[in-house]
Amino acid sequence: MLKLNELRANVRTSKAFCGSLLLAAFLLPGAACADQTTAPAAAPRVEVSSARISTAPRTIVFIHGMFMTPKAWDNWQAYFQARGYTTLAPAWPLHEGPIQQQWSEASQARLGKLTLDEVVESYRQVLRRLPEKPIVIGHSMGGLVAQKLLAEGLAAQAVAIDSAPASGLIVLQWSFIRSNWPVISPFAPANKAYAPSLESFRYAFANCLPDAESEFLYRNYIVPESRLVGRATSEKVAEIDFSQRHGPLLMLAGENDNIIPASLNLKNFGKYSDESSVTNFHKFNNQCHALIVDKHWKDVADYVGVWLENQ
Template structure:
């Protein structure tokens, strides 16, 4: 597949649909035979959580990258440091309701500001949008946006997206109360394709109330990205069966970036729902990210 301006490669394989601006050697995509350890000192990774979940969604990924030699952090969103079950007990009158997109972004900008060097940022869903906003600030070394919520103005027609996102916006409800997905909503929008027992376990571990202000912030100027500005290397991962942030939306997001000298790459992974971080294939996906990071220049 060719795209005007710069060389682009597109392949469809067992690894999924891949778009990338820089052509890399074949061994870049071969399965790992052993753990890959970056030369010390390894960069820091900051994991950025999405909406309606806690930072516990990163437990496996954090352990994986720590074993690879990285220093890893997964800061909590405001008022979301408690276990998910405790947070659900505070719904609907949780202090989480006061959070805005700006409040959530500030958690990460402040955290990054106190680090000794620009980190790698890896975000999922709404956290992917935060990754894009941080890259725009020029304060990070590289970014990975997994099943990312889109910046302002990136839209595609999708019935599944509308069905999944509309309840979270709470358009006809008070902003003073939180949104908490029901188990049925969780099954449809996030954990589709998983066995019911796994869907339930994932819900009990992670599902948390969310601020409707924060979700609506993605539709405001706060979520604006200048796609023509230079930026740190950026990798998009999309799930082939994701209903809430479908692959077509992630692909449209990727294609909006226009700076010819900036590295950007897109991978579409078949069989991944919005629960990609916790599916049985999570390690394979984490290894893909690790290979990409280790293959970056410099």
């Protein structure tokens, strides 16, 4: 597991190809071509602390990402409830109800107007009603929301899994551009929901999985999504003050993630500069974006559980 104050000593840095600066500016206004970094190949196993602070939070709020619903966290809720945590997995606005219902034309028409501001605010309201500051665990765009809530002091600890980037962060990796293009393309109607095909899901989310498993996940977990939410990562709502002190943060990445490359998660991690705050990074080898729902989800949950017990 990589710690913030070890980043510069342990990470090899190589210049990103800057000839595509115009393309980067086109995709995400204000983004700049920057260094890409890669984490060390191996991360040490985390050992469980023998004495956990008695005031550690015991409530977890799970935050799903784009194209998913709270169903993505069903196994995780059971896992952490069995370990004594109280868990909640609120839906984003307009993401309640059965999967098939969300594929209806009426649902998609409403969904197209959803913004990231509305998503973040819905979770602020959830956290403010809780009796304690909780742990927040988010995946993909939910990982960015988790970082945001931690930065705002509404959460005690956060885990960001395959997190969407904070404002201004980008990598010039073809899989990142190809996977996100249907959402961020200026030729696509901004206020019309995007319904991914099985083929596009396989490339963006499930590129490391067998076809049968990827099709099962697509049929049982995936829903259409608002393009406005995805485009907001270049806006003010996605800004984070990386210099301020914050509660413990764990950032996780999948080595083979196409839609949110591990190098982008590592770049996000490296932006945090307060050395008095706990900020850790870990990359799961041979994993892709579907790592919270695929057959290896428990490996990720185990790692998160051990990390939480050590805070």
